[in-house]
Each structure stands twice: as structure tokens, then as C-alpha cells.
Amino acid sequence: MNIIQSNIANLPTKYGKFKIKAYKDANQEHLAIMSENFETLDAPYVRIHSECLTGDTLGSLKCDCQNQLDLSLKFIAEHGGLVIYHRQEGRNIGLLNKVNAYALQDQGRNTIQANLELGFGEDDRDYSIVGYIFNDLGVKKLKLITNNPKKIQYVESLGVEIVERIPAITKSNKYNEAYLFTKKEHMGHML
Structure with a gap:
């Protein structure tokens, strides 16, 4: 794996003051967003947040992504830790295909059915950059902020100790209820 890294820079935000570092692999650029006290923490709180342009930036109500990112950044600012902004849009199908998946969801498919119909897996994310960033x-060891059992399995496969799992539960709405149901019932998310 050929990774290019940035220097660490200051990042003052509406949530608090952070340090930020970028990592570039062959396909994407990812971020490590660290609390100012991150280096002093034995088992930091960690959120591996998968990119969702429509949610994180545009405020889409079809998912819970922006709410989870807001929750995590506020929590990390207060308690210390790290948010890895994992840039693999739409479970790594890309933005164009994600919008096509949205169109299929508008026609009645769930998020998994839409991905499969477009020729992708239900979740095509590759977490190898996360292991690189941890190293x-x-x-x-860490306290993992997640509802996703695949992220737990991946972190454990790295030999990183999960001291605690913190749920990232946010309010649902009429636009994302079916999406959250699919994540819970078909993907095993702990909601």
C-alpha cells in the first residue's frame, strides 16, 4: 500500500479545536480528525465515519450520516479521540452510482437491493486505510463509536483492542425509517 501523508495542521471548528492529518491512497484521500489531547489518550474514542456527501454536506434526510458525524465530532471534542473520515462514498460505489441507487430507492428498492441491481455488493468498502491510520x-486500543458490526470485526482483525462500544444512535425521520430498518434487519446494525 503506497500512502502519501500530509503534515498535521490545526482545525478549529464549531465543535471545538482539532488537529487534522490527510492520507492519500491509490483511489481516495482520507482524514484523521484528532482532539487536541489525542496523543495523551491510552484508549481514545474513535469514530470511523464513511463519507456521505449527500448527508454530511447537503443534509439529506434519507440517511442518518450527518447526524452521526455531528454526534461524533461533538463527543470527540468533549471527551477526546479521533474521527477517521473514510472517503468511500455510498459504501464505496461512488457518488454517481449512489445517486442512481437513490433513484432505485425512490422506486421502492431498499439500499441493498439498489446496490445489487447496479452490480455492486451490499457493502463494498475497503477498510485497509483505517488500519494504516491506526498504525x-x-x-x-480504543472505544469505538459505531452501530456497524463489520467495523467492529475489522478493528478486531487488526489486533486493536476495543475497550468499549459506544452506540451512534440518532433520531429517525419519515425519509430514513426504511433505510434504518434495512441496516438493522439485513446488515446487522445495532440500532
């Missing part, structure tokens, strides 16, 4: 930042 680079010296993360050996």
Missing part, C-alpha cells in the same frame, strides 16, 4: 497514529 501511523499508534492506536492499539
Whole structure:
């Protein structure tokens, strides 16, 4: 894996002050967003947040992504830790295909059916960059902020100790209820 890294920079935000570092692999650029006290923490709180342009930036109500990112950044600012902004849009199908998946969902498919109909898996994310970031930042144990059992399995497969799992539960709405149901019932998310 050939990774290019940035220097660490300051990132003051509406949530608090952070440090930020970018990582570039062959296909994407990812971010490590660290609390100012991150390096002093033995088992930091960590959120691996998968990119969702429509949710994170545009405020889409079809998912819970922006709410989870807001929750995580506020929590990390207060308690210390790390948010990895994992840039693999639409479970790694890309923005164009994600919009096509939205169109299929508008016709009645669920998120998994839409991905499969477009020729993708239900979740095509590759978490290898996360392992690289953990190694680079010296993360050996953590408190993982997630509802996703695949993220738990991946972190454990790295030999990183999960001291605690913190749920990332946010309010649902009429636009994302079916999406959240699919994540819970078909993908095993702990909602």
C-alpha cells in the first residue's frame, strides 16, 4: 500500500479545536480528525465515519450520516479521540452510482437491493486505510463509536483492542425509517 501523508495542521471548528492529518491512497484521500489531547489518550474514542456527501454536506434526510458525524465530532471534542473520515462514498460505489441507487430507492428498492441491481455488493468498502491510520497514529486500543458490526470485526482483525462500544444512535425521520430498518434487519446494525 503506497500512502502519501500530509503534515498535521490545526482545525478549529464549531465543535471545538482539532488537529487534522490527510492520507492519500491509490483511489481516495482520507482524514484523521484528532482532539487536541489525542496523543495523551491510552484508549481514545474513535469514530470511523464513511463519507456521505449527500448527508454530511447537503443534509439529506434519507440517511442518518450527518447526524452521526455531528454526534461524533461533538463527543470527540468533549471527551477526546479521533474521527477517521473514510472517503468511500455510498459504501464505496461512488457518488454517481449512489445517486442512481437513490433513484432505485425512490422506486421502492431498499439500499441493498439498489446496490445489487447496479452490480455492486451490499457493502463494498475497503477498510485497509483505517488500519494504516491506526498504525501511523499508534492506536492499539480504543472505544469505538459505531452501530456497524463489520467495523467492529475489522478493528478486531487488526489486533486493536476495543475497550468499549459506544452506540451512534440518532433520531429517525419519515425519509430514513426504511433505510434504518434495512441496516438493522439485513446488515446487522445495532440500532
